[in-house]
Amino acid sequence: MTPLVEVKNLKQYFPVKTGLFKTEYLKAVDDVSFYINEGETLGLVGESGCGKTTVGRTLLHLYEPTAGEILYKGTPVTEKNIHSMRQKMQMVFQDPYSSLDPRMTVEDIIGEPLDVHHLCSSKAERREKILHLMDLVGLNAEHATRYAHEFSGGQRQRIGIARALAVNPKFIVCDEPVSALDVSIQAQVINMFEELQEKLGVAYLFIAHDLLVVHHISDRIAVMYLGKIVETGTADDVNYNSIHPYTCSLMSAVPIPDPDYTRGRKRIVLQGDVPSPLHMPSGCPFRTRCNHACEKCAQEMPPLTDRGNGHMVACWVK
Numbered sequence: 001m002t003p004l005v006e007v008k009n010l011k012q013y014f015p016v017k018t019g020l021f022k023t024e025y026l027k028a029v030d031d032v033s034f035y036i037n038e039g040e041t042l043g044l045v046g047e048s049g050c051g052k053t054t055v056g057r058t059l060l061h062l063y064e065p066t067a068g069e070i071l072y073k074g075t076p077v078t079e080k081n082i083h084s085m086r087q088k089m090q091m092v093f094q095d096p097y098s099s100l101d102p103r104m105t106v107e108d109i110i111g112e113p114l115d116v117h118h119l120c121s122s123k124a125e126r127r128e129k130i131l132h133l134m135d136l137v138g139l140n141a142e143h144a145t146r147y148a149h150e151f152s153g154g155q156r157q158r159i160g161i162a163r164a165l166a167v168n169p170k171f172i173v174c175d176e177p178v179s180a181l182d183v184s185i186q187a188q189v190i191n192m193f194e195e196l197q198e199k200l201g202v203a204y205l206f207i208a209h210d211l212l213v214v215h216h217i218s219d220r221i222a223v224m225y226l227g228k229i230v231e232t233g234t235a236d237d238v239n240y241n242s243i244h245p246y247t248c249s250l251m252s253a254v255p256i257p258d259p260d261y262t263r264g265r266k267r268i269v270l271q272g273d274v275p276s277p278l279h280m281p282s283g284c285p286f287r288t289r290c291n292h293a294c295e296k297c298a299q300e301m302p303p304l305t306d307r308g309n310g311h312m313v314a315c316w317v318k
Helices: 052-059 106-116 123-136 141-145 153-165 182-200 211-217 233-239 245-252 259-263 295-299
Strands: 005-017 025-035 041-046 069-073 089-092 171-175 203-207 220-225 228-234
Touching: 025 041, 025 052, 025 228, 025 233, 041 052, 041 182, 041 211, 052 089, 052 171, 052 203, 089 153, 106 123, 106 141, 106 153, 123 141, 123 153, 153 182, 153 245, 182 203, 182 211, 203 211, 211 233, 220 233, 220 245, 228 245
Parallel strands: 041 203, 041 220, 089 171, 171 203
Antiparallel strands: 005 025, 005 069, 220 228
């Protein structure tokens, strides 16, 4: 079966001036590959600065890729066809306070994609579609004439989601869509994402920090560290049977509301700091903080290898 979205050897390097005549390259995303099937959710996790958001933005050509290939149903996504692809692939941004134009009403914000892609033949049809989208994300029709600053964070994020759904996409990049919201509102928005997926069959690349949220909503999970994917597998495999030392450390930090379980739990604390993306260590980028590192780790980056059931891990030792 052809995946809905496939990313092959994606690279995103940013030039950084380090001297008067010297330019180095920050490797934000370095040789990343993954796939997402129709109606599926791939969770992308990792600490701040690992390149998660850059992957999402590059996938939609908000950043021009340095190298690699992005395919939608087997068709390469390029600068030449990206406008037509925007109807198939959309994005929900992290900050609902800065991603909405304060000078536009809710009706105009949601209606803008309809106007750009000429999807309505009349004002009446446009209005009908906008009200349908608002109802889909739990907004009232009376909200249409209001401005973004009149809404709470959760309502603003619903407006952003309605805008993304306006062109009826089959794939949405969700860039930490609940991180700026209160915990009670997070649950509502997550449930809404799941309901929309069930109704519309849309697929998600769900980028987040909260591992419990990612496990709840994802079919599969990919773990990133310093621009590289180090482990990927089903949500249960990555959560309960993690193999890579970095993933094991992440999972040990997840708070579990069970005193008896937590009492006997071993916390894996990483040593040292995250290396600079401008001066990456040789071989495996995680080796400078890994308790299991060997000589081979310094010589060569381990490839992702299948440890069974599609559970891919990039590690020489474990």
